[in-house]
Amino acid sequence: MLLNHDLLREAGRVRRQLALTVELGLGAGLLAILQAWFLARVVNGVFLEGRDLSGVWPWLLILLGLIFLRAAFAWGMEVAGHRAAARIKYDLRRRLVAHLLALGPVPLKDGHTGEVVNVLVEGVEDLETYFAGYLPRLALAALMPMAVLGFVFPLDLFSGLFLLGTAPLLPLFMFLIGVQAERLTNNQWETLGRLSGHFLDVLQGLTTLKIFGRSKGQVEVLTRLSEDFRTTTLAVLRVAFLSALVLELAATLGTALVAVSVGLRLLYGRLPFQEALFLLLLAPEFYLPLRLLGSRYHAGLAGVTAAGRIFDLLSRPLPAGEGDKAGSAVGQDEVVAPFIAGHPGRATALSEDKKMVAGICLKQEIPSGRESIPGAAGDGGRPAGEKGLPRPGLHIILEDVCYTYDPGNRPALQGLSLELRPGEKVALVGPSGSGKSTVAHLLLRFLEPDRGRISADGHPLDRVPPEEWRRQVSLVPQHPYLFSGTIADNILLGRPHASWEEMVAAASLAGAHEFITALPQGYATPIGERGLRLSGGQARRLAIARAFLKEAPLLILDEATAGLDPATDQIIQTALERLLRGRTSLIIAHRLSAAVRADRIVVLASGRVIEEGRHEELLARRGLYYRLVTASRGAA
Known part of the structure; x- marks a missing residue:
């Protein structure tokens, strides 16, 4: 009966x-029984006992009071049920969002964003009918018929046995029809998930589709998916209407047979009129809870189907450490305290170069929308090393690290050992699939190694809370994500509680202040969804400004200068030189030209370190790096 464990x-x-919902529903049912009793008494008094209005007036007043009281109980039942459902929905959405944020981007990369959004919105909404309607009706379907039989059996054993014998037919019909309905509902959800995911993909890739002349072709695809969803929805509705017809027919036939039985015995004088009328009025009330349960059955089935998707997301295992955000474990506390306290280091680029922005006008006010971006209102306190206290780069060591995305397949990393010394710029190069991005994800704590050890300044990384660790890391990706807010909102993601002067200083060091002030609203300029109003170079400069503002000792660059014109490339290279100063830096170099300026180049292949050294040294060895450089020059 759709009793899902979760x-x-x-x-x-x-x-x-x-x-309380069930109690109010049971109270309304008992009031209906009393209502039927007083109605039978009034009719019997007027038609057989010859009473006038004054003779039945007290009974009518009681009957009127029962009607209003029953209505109040029914109203209270609906309110209590929906309040309970609203609380569950709120809690589930909160846990879902927290779980998705803790999962990080890597475990979700194989799914459709649109389908996940559909689960968060429509999936959770489908649970309301289950908790507010189906679950209370299920309890009432078990309790109310027993309550009715408690009044019927003392009056007429035959009618009680008849009602008791026909009652299981309605749940049986629900079960038989529900088997088919469950399959159709699952198909409906899968079709809706595909439609949601594809529609979001089309919107996000609209520019590419129009460039290749495929935007109109997607109309046909969306039409086909919409038609599939319409077909599956109509199939579900057909079964729902069929089940409603069967349940109504069974309840009507049961009531009619009771009426025939009672009528025949009344005709031959074997049953008093008042008791016969009372039994006749009780028969529909006996079947009513079962009929109402049947009417909510398909809504409950939709809730159970949605719950399967919801708890599938919630059951995905979190990376190590994400399950305990507070870091309450004793062993974790022993590492976190010295780790945080141990980075008061050398002056950062922002504190060193503040003299560069001394002449900039800082009279603008912080836009009121500065906290409109996710994370802008968070804790985001200034990391250790602010207020002029220097922070050194971190000493990162990866020892015999292994990681496999899909167990049983070829590992992404196979016994990788790598050292990032304080203040050193290390470039990671290698062919596609060699494990470069996996190393970055491990350092960002989006993944945890299957085997091996990662340490920072001698502290095991798996004993530092991920949230605390990420305060020590800045990422400048090739395609930075910009939220639909103002320029100031996006820069302040680096440190939400930074002052206006610090934000402008960070933008200036990133080479972004000039183009920002040229905009009509300056730092308060809205940039649109995903930063569509900015060029690729402008977006990357905002990402660099975030990194300046964060002042983290570990910096990860993911091909931050790829695909730029020479002038913009020079601006960003200059900004990166400032940003890299004094920080431990890992440069994920998809283009080999980005690795030339590194202090050390590490060459990966099949998840292992194959070569290591400076550019000239590796060329002289004529190994994998030499072949990659030669191939790159030949392609150029």
Whole structure:
């Protein structure tokens, strides 16, 4: 009867509200029985006992009071049920969002963003009918018929046995039809997930589709997916209407047979009129909870189907350390305290070069929307090393690190050992699939190694809370993500509580202040979704400004200068030289030209370090690096 274990566990969180819902529903049912009794008494008094209005007036007043009281109980049942469902929905959405954020981008890369959004929105909404309607109706379907039989059996054993014998037919019909309905509902959800995912892909890739002349072709694809969804939805509705027809027919036939039985015995004088009328009025009330349960069955089935997707997301294992954000473990606390306190280091580029922005006008006010971006209102406190206290680069060591995305397949990293010395610029090069991005994800704590050890300044990284560790790391990606807010909002992601002067200084060091002040609204200029109003070079300069503002001792660059015109490339190279100064830096070099300026080049192949050294040294060895450089020059 759609009693999902996960949903029942969620129901336990609001058991008082659900118990109140059932109690109010049971109270309304008992009032309906009393209402039927007084109605039978009034009719019997007027038609057989010859009473006038004054003779039945007290009974009518009681009957009127029962009607209003029953309506109040029914209203209270609906309110209590929906409040319980709202609380569960809020809690589930909060946990889903927290879990997705803790998972990070890598575990979700194989899924469709649109499908995940559909689960967060429509999936959670589908649970309301389950908790507010189906679950209380299920309890009432078990309790109310027993309550009715408690009044029927003392009056007429035959009618009680008849009702008791026909009652299981309705759940049986629900089960038989529900088997088919479950399959159709699953198909409906899968089709809706494909439609949501594809529609979002089309919107995000609209520029590419128009360039290749395929935007109109997607209309046909969306039409086909919409038609599939319409077909599956209509199939579900057909089964729902069929089940409603079967349940109504069974309840009507049961009531009619009781009426025939009672009528025949009344005709031959074997049953008093008042009791016969009371039994006749009780028969629909006996079947009513079962009919109402049947009417909510398909809504409950949709909730169970959605719950499968919801708890599938919640069951995905988190990276090590993400499950304990507070870092409450004793061993973790022993590492975190000295790790945080041990980085008061040398002056950062921002504190060293503040004299460069001394002449800049800083009279602008912080835009009111500065906290409109996710994370802008968070803790985001200034990391250790602010207020002029220097922070050195970190000493990172990867020892015999192994990682496999899909167990049983070829590992992405196979016994990788790598050292990043304080203040050193290390370039990571290698053919596609050699493990460069995996190393970056491990250092960002989006992944945890299957085997091996990563340490920072001698502290095991797996014993430092991921959130605390990420305060020590800045990332400048090739395609930075910009949120739909102002320029100031996006820069302040680096440190939400930074002052206006610090933000402008960071933008100036990144080479972004000039183009920002040329915009009509300056730092308050909205940039649109994903920064569509900015060029690629401008977006990367904002990402560099974030890194300046964060002042983290470890910097990861993912081909930050690829695909730029020479003038913009020179601006960004100059900004990066400032940013790299004094920091431990890992440069993910997809283009070999980005590795030439590095202090050391590490060459990866099949998840292992093959070569290591400076540019000239590696060329002289004529190994893999030499072949990559030669191939790159030949392609050029």
